[in-house]
Amino acid sequence: MIEKIKKPWPTKNAMTQVYKKKLWGGNAYDFYSGYGSHDSNITTPYIEVVRDFLTAFKEPLVVCDLGCGDFNIGKNLVHYTKKYIAIDIVESLITRNKKMFVAENLEFFCLDIVKDELPPADCIILRQVLQHVSNAEILNVVDKLYNFKYIILTEHIPLGTFAPNKDIISGQGIRLKQNSGVNILEPPFNLKVIDKTVLNEHILKNNKGRIVTTLYKLF
Template identity: 40%
Template sequence: MLKNFIKKLIPKQLYEWRINQSLKRYNDMTPEQVFTSIYEENVWGGKAGEFCSGSGTTNPNVGLYVEKLVKFIQQQQIKSVLDIGCGDFRVMKQVTQQTNVQYTGGDLVKSLINFNQKQFANEKTNFQVLNAITDELPKADMLTIRQVFQHLSNEQIISVLQKTKDFKYILVTEHIYSGNDAVANLDKKAGPDIRLYKKSGVFLETTPFDKKASVFLEYAEDMIVFGKQYPALMRTYLIEN
């Protein structure tokens, strides 16, 4: 309560400047260093020593995504899924429990992957260290990329998208600003922040991505930024090859 009250007293420009200053530390880091630091320092939440991918994996609305994805996997008879940026596995764990897919979770944070492999791996589920920006992607029927691109630069996003042609189905989920004054695909450096607080988001159908994609799932999920409620959507795109 006190923290929120103090934020309201701080001018927006000053608060934004402080956020931008805090992000500068990531400028000279590799993607591996950026996201390892985020998890080790619990930037996205969780207790010390715990791996937490933030509210995007704990929000009750995640159930809408899980339900829709489970049905799609069953209807399309999908046998294997590669999940880029698997994070804490809270979301896709629910999907694997309700389907019979061969699941591979990839993430570039080695300590996170080691933990997931020890805790969750079985004959149908495995995890591997994977930098989707630079590494070759393992083969699968479906590729899922949930709230990952929003943390990457446009160039890094393009690098990943160029490797997706061999997947029959690709699902990309992004938290995007939905106001009339939205500016698509503002560029940023890799980091814990997202484009939404700058009235932007990752819109795959527009430049510089220009992907032929349909909306698989979409629901309102507004965001509080600088004490103001910003209209936003959680949108999942479907790309078919």
């Protein structure tokens, strides 16, 4: 049984080092959230399906982006929301984002989504975030997801069948090398939802898995 995190953990330092040392590449950028946030073959269809979801409502939704990164994707979605709340654990990244991206309905906060209280919203965006953190941390996040009606979750997972939710140490890497990936509906997370819709799936070349975006409705 996985115990939930109760004591301080090094994720903040680990993610700060990822950006400082450019472990996801992007030497030409000040901050770079990886090719998954910059390759147009991945980002364009993702932005389109999320935009279509957000614009399907009579009244715009309040969206909370957990792990907004360099905001190369989020900047394209702000216009379609009542309020867009962008959160990341890396303080220097949030400071930079506040200067670069300004809109009346946009707010940035430096928060740890595992231990900090999350702002109220209609919809959560979690894009390739949980794949980088331990099962204990994911458990803490999953508990908080029940406060929101919609979850748009994107995960990098293996092709075909795989063993879900093998544990890792939080940081740069993901579970792919273990033929694993995050499935928050499976143990030990067991998120309870009333509806599930796959919005987008991108198959990566050279057997590097697939990036799947799923919409969950919780109530």
